Amino acid sequence: MSVSPERVRALHKYDLRVLLSLERLMQRYEWVPLDALKASTKLSDSELEYRLQRLIEWNLIRYDAVPYPGYALMFGGYDVIALRTLTQKGTVSALGSLIGVGKESEVYEGLGLGPVVLKIHHVGQQSFQAVRKERGYMPESGHCPWIFASACSAEQEFTALQKLSPEVSVPLPIDRSRHVVVMSQIMGVNLNRCTLDEPRLILDEILENVGRAYAKGFIHGDLSEYNVMVDESRVWIIDWPQWIATNHPNADTILRRDIENVLRFFKRKYRIDYPTEEAVRSVVR
Template sequence: MKKYRKVSREFSKHTINALRYLVKKKIISQMLGVIAVGKESRIFLALSPNGEKLALKIYQIENPSFKQHVRYILGDYRFRKLGSTWWKIVTLWCSKEYRNMVRAYRAGIPIPKPIIFKENILVMEFIGENYTPAPLLKEKLPQNLEKAYDNIIKIIYNLYHKAELIHGDLSEYNILNFNEKLYVIDWSSAVNIYAPNARELLFRDIKNISIFFSKNGVKIKPVESVFREIVGESISQ
């Protein structure tokens, strides 16, 4: 608990209360420090009471970038009630990421296992070795790039058909490469396939992945062709 008290000084009252809840429920026992920093959140390495390593994604409460995320929620029947305060919007965003992850995980998509969320804190499986998180795809290229490209296109396909989700922000910055196995992360922008902007986001995901692998020498399929294989029609229809 000593390390938890030291780290907790950095957080708001809301976040501290959420951390206390996770300690009380015996989800976490210690926080060991920051392992990644994003625009809207920080990822902490934590330990469970039995010593299991966990990743805690803690969303920053007052972050103006959340205004840009409304388009990822509008039209999604799961999130009809958009919060009117910063705190409600952030907690809704955290809830959205957790529910997206649960849906993807149950569909067999390779992602860190989601464990629980509380307010603005998302607890998930830690992907890495010892105390070092797995590198991003951008940082460590797979040995077989062609196979990796095919695997990611298959992930996009299965996500669409088995989980009825579109990641919405897929790129080399949101995929981990851990011992040649790829894990998709950062699920807060994911939308269901019936959202008004679903086709646009799917096309962008395919395009981002295609550009990355093409730059690294992989012969890729045309983006429009991959889109048609997944959806059954062209982006213009």
């Protein structure tokens, strides 16, 4: 479901109090009991009941009686909290069109001091166990709801952009709130959707940026034609939540996989035969 700016504007301070209480209490509870929510919000019974029903109707929270009666944030509620925070900070003044949807994120146009992009991380419940297993920044055990998995994913990406920019051609990080990353807008096209006039120059530029990232201790971890953007002769490498450090035990294998994904694309579409070993050496030089 797309983010609704109207919901952000219509949010009453008591609605926000309920949402923030749920966010805080979900660190302890999978489903927050009504008594705990009453104690946290300090709202009267009638006021709390009204706010809960309103938020349920808006698809910002949900109620379930199994395994015990309780309430939990939905993605919509977490989106609203984050966007409200970014608006109050002055980072974002308007939310624009949805411009991209991935398996774990949605990307929107927006306005801040100028045009920006908002990437909203949505690590879904179906993929949560896979994320916990595959990504080193996630706790291996214990209570970690999907909202915090999404926030961890956003923090991981924001850290990479901060450390890599501007030496590596990545979006400029502007701000983050919870699971939402605000970054500079890139006027390019995804590599898989364009036809290049000089594909070898673009391939060399991609490998050059992979090498710069490697020199700073970062391996993308999920590199392919789908997360490289091109504007004439310049490239940007996007989508960094799965990065790993160059001292990771599987660093060599994952770096090689990233490089092979890119080489495979250029060989298939442009008939460029670039030996893997030569590409790896150019990156780790």
